[in-house]
Amino acid sequence: MATYTSQDTETALRVARNVCNAWGLSDHETSTLLGTGDGEQLERISCVIGIYKSLRTIFQTDQQADAWVRRPNRAFGGQTALEVMLNGGLADIRRYLAGQEQ
Numbered sequence: 001m002a003t004y005t006s007q008d009t010e011t012a013l014r015v016a017r018n019v020c021n022a023w024g025l026s027d028h029e030t031s032t033l034l035g036t037g038d039g040e041q042l043e044r045i046s047c048v049i050g051i052y053k054s055l056r057t058i059f060q061t062d063q064q065a066d067a068w069v070r071r072p073n074r075a076f077g078g079q080t081a082l083e084v085m086l087n088g089g090l091a092d093i094r095r096y097l098a099g100q101e102q
Contacts, residue, residue: 009042016045019052023069023082032086047094054097
């Protein structure tokens with residue numbers, strides 16, 4: 001298992017916060033999505049960055065990629081990806097997008 005320094009964690013958190021800003025998330029949504037320093041925070045950060053990267057691969061423009069998280073989606077029962085992510089489905093969205101890239 002990899003060992004991460006506090007500087008690694010701070011850098012990853014800064015990148016993830018930038019992603020949340022690109023998606024237009026509120027401070028509350030960002031803190032809900034990323035957690036607050038618990039043991040799962042790095043996993044959450046990894047999912048957020050992976051989702052961002054997948055969206056950049058799938059869509060032709062940054063605007064389309066960023067808007068996708070707020071669009072209702074039949075694959076999620078009409079919910080937005082953001083709603084799913086905020087309700088504990090962050091890894092589910094990551095897996096869904098990984099499948100879409102292929």
